[in-house]
Amino acid sequence: MSEATLARRTRSGPGRLLIAVYAVFAIAASSRSAVQLGTRFEEAPLAYVLSAFAAVVYVLATACLAMGSRASRRVALAAVSVELVGVLVVGTASLVAPRAFPDATVWSDFGAGYLFVPVVLPLLGLWWLRTTAHTPA
Numbered sequence: 001m002s003e004a005t006l007a008r009r010t011r012s013g014p015g016r017l018l019i020a021v022y023a024v025f026a027i028a029a030s031s032r033s034a035v036q037l038g039t040r041f042e043e044a045p046l047a048y049v050l051s052a053f054a055a056v057v058y059v060l061a062t063a064c065l066a067m068g069s070r071a072s073r074r075v076a077l078a079a080v081s082v083e084l085v086g087v088l089v090v091g092t093a094s095l096v097a098p099r100a101f102p103d104a105t106v107w108s109d110f111g112a113g114y115l116f117v118p119v120v121l122p123l124l125g126l127w128w129l130r131t132t133a134h135t136p137a
Contacts, residue, residue, distance in 0.1 A: 009132040010068030018128055021121060022062040025114075029055035029106050036103070044103040050090055054106040054118075057083045061125065077129055084122035087111060091119065 011019065033052040041048055057079050064076035091110035094101045104113050111118025 026058035026062045047103045050105040080125035
C-alpha cells in the first residue's frame with residue numbers, strides 16, 4: 001500500500017471526525033494547562049503537570065493522525081497507547097488517592113469532567129489505526 005493511499009485512509013470518513021475530536025482536546029488541554037501552570041501551579045502541581053502532559057499527547061496524536069504516513073501512524077500508535085495508559089492510571093489514582101489531585105486533570109476520574117471522552121477516545125484511536133492499516137486496497 002502506498003504512503004498516499006495509507007494517508008488517505010487514515011484521514012477519510014470517521015478518521016476526519018476522530019482527528020477533529022483530538023484537535024478539540026489538544027486545544028482544550030493545552031489552554032487549560034497553560035492557564036493552570038501560569039497562574040496556580042502551587043495549588044496542585046501534580047494535576048497541572050499531568051494536564052500539560054495530556055495536552056502534549058493530544059497535540060502529538062492529532063498531528064500524527066492528520067499526517068497519516070507510515071512513520072506518523074507509528075508515532076500516533078505510541079501516543080494513543082500512552083494516552084490510554086495515562087487515562088487509566090490517572091483515573092484510578094484520582095479515585096484511590098483524591099488528596100493527590102486537589103484539582104482535576106483531563107484524565108481525572110477517567111475523564112468524567114469531559115463526559116468520559118478521554119477514556120473512549122484512545123480506544124477509538126487504536127481501533128481506527130488498526131482498521132485503516134488492514135483495509136484492502
